[in-house]
Amino acid sequence: MSDQLYQENILDYYRHPRNFGVLVNPDIVARDVNPACGDEVSMYLGIENGKVKDVRFSGKGCAISLAASSMLTERIVGRSLDEIAQLKKEDVLELLAIPVSGMRMKCALLGFKVLKLGIVKYLGMEVQSDG
């Protein structure tokens, strides 16, 4: 199973994460940590006309966590905030396209959780905790 987990593209995203870095004066910034492993992810979004114009993420994490965050940033560029607010964890798992289970689920979803936190706060919505 782990061989399936560590596919070529996951390792590629881990070693060369797309959109890795920070944005100066972002409209949205959010950060969270995974207390189980000490991983942390920050997301920075630049918004224009209700859409994501630019996005960066930074932090420390395992291959699964960094690859998922990076893929997620690519997925949301140019998308409207409303659309992003509708994203579900299944969408993130679909991006990863690897069999994530159990303890590693938190790694896969850390970036997504941070993104949601930032968007929800920005839109003034209520935070829903759905794991």
Add this chain to the structure above:
Amino acid sequence: MLQRENLSKFDAANVRKDFAFFEQGLIYLDSAATSQKPRVVLNAMVDFYEKSNANVHRGVYRLAERATQLYENARKAVADFIGADAREIVFVRNATEAINLVARTFGNAVVGKNDTILLTEMEHHSNIVPWQMLAKSKGARLSFVPITESGVIDVSALRHALSKKPKIFAFTHVSNVLGAINPAKEFVKEAHTFGVPVLVDASQSVPSMPVNVKDLDCDFLVFSGHKMLGPHIGVLYGKRELLEKMEPFLGGGDMIKEVDFESSTYNDVPWKFEAGTVDVPSAVGLAAAIEYLKSLGMENVRCHEVALAQYAYDQLKKDPLITVYGPKERLNLVSFNVGDMHGHDVSTLLDQYGVCARSGHHCAHPLMKRLGIPASVRVSFGPYNTLKDVDLFLEALHKAKKVFGL
């Protein structure tokens, strides 16, 4: 080789046969987190439930008396094991609860505004957070003795910190990340010359080496049954005269002598600190674990586990891609990182090859920050681990590196 000689004296493969757990063929290298239990421990607990189960210190029927006897015999067994008197042993849920008990009672009495509580940079969260909570409530502050580059306590910094007369000094006997064994006896002696009381977190030492509280002369010492082949029960040792002076921790049944509507008279030590129905089967299981460890011989257990850790350390050190943390001289564990691989990824891959190894921050965030790493992988050994286990782990690690192209 010295290590091999130590190993040959101890028949770990035979020890392993005493554990039903190992029949599933796992290579378990996480004993610093929790140990596996031999059949004699599990049987002792089942036997208690099937033949002697009753609440203790209450009923006058013979069964209740037998249960009480077994519970108090377990206390005596624990006391003998670490060189204490039975009245100095308090059963708690775990080592964390034992530290909280001392912080909330002894700490609450001796720590005041602007006072200092002295800890070290290599503490487990359980020996940090209870003191942070106390410091916050009292307006006191925490001070941390630094570790050197090689991963041991900076002794001159410790001496200087003690000379400032902190109200208590709490430190770990053995680091659960670095494996370093602190010279506890010297530390206690040094602290006492400045009149500083000492708590020793012996969670990692008591399971793997001989520990004697009279020899250490520490004021408090805590450890967990589940890390020493026993069930989930904790132990607090405290010097009798200190326990006598301390206020109770939790209130309830069994910790009182007389209860009136307005006030109560508290029970004698150690029962004063054991409110409510106690965990008799776990105490009985712990006594069985101690009996088992004594049959192996704690000196033998130490030699064996040190030899395994030393072998793993030497092998890992040979690989330029691997960073090993802590001093060469260590007890029974090795923490490391491999190239740019995250600990979780290493652990997930090792798991695929049947090796259970811990990864993450090991409940020691401040130490990980000090080392400048978010996580590490840790292998730790028990009396049931063999040299072959270490070789299989090294083989699995080699395969894990291949997956990451290292």
